Structures are given as C-alpha cells and as structure tokens.
Amino acid sequence: MRKSLAKSMTAILAAAMVAAGVTACGSDDTAETTTAAVETTAEETTAAEETTEEASEEETEAADAASEEETEAADAASEEETEAADAASEEETEAADAASEEETTEAAE
Secondary structure, eight states: OHHHHHHHHHHHHHHHHHHHHHHHHTOHHHHHHHHHHHHHHHHHHHHHHHHHHHHHHHHHHHHHHHHHHHHHHHHHHHHHHHHHHHHHHHHHHHHHHHHHHHHHHHHHO
16 A cells, blocks of 8 residues: 555646746746747837848939939039130131131132
C-alpha cells in the first residue's frame, strides 16, 4: 500500500508540474507582451521606411528643381549668346554692304 501511495503521489506531483509548466509557457500575459513588442517594432520599421521614402522624394524634388533651374539658366545664356551672335552678324553684314557700296562707288568714278 505504501508503494502504491508513493506511486500515486509521484504521478500527481508529475501531473501538477506538467500542468504548471504548460500554463507558464502559454500564459496570455506573455503572449500579449510579445505581440505588442512585435507590433511596436513593425510600426517603428514602417515609420522609418516612410520617413526614408519622404526624404528620398524630397531629395528627388530638390534635384529636379535644381536641374530645372540649371536648364533654364543654360537656355537663357544660350539665348543671349545667340542674340549677341545675331547682332554681330548683322553688324558684319552691314559693314560688308557699306564696303561693297564704297567699292562700287569708287569703281564707278
């Protein structure tokens, strides 16, 4: 009877320990804490990615604006050079015409 009682007590203790172990491992509090930590990390990662995307978009917009300004400045400079070249060409043409008229006048005399 003692042996039977000792085996029963051992079995009861073993079952109690297993039940306590399962309860401790699958506790709701632990699961919520872990889930909350994972969600927080995911939110922080998402926020960091959004911040990075926004910064990248701002850099792209700034680069586009700078490029557009450079293009406009280059166009303006090119236009000024073209106008100056046209003016010089007109002056040269007028001078050539005047010289040609003088030569024609001198030849006629």
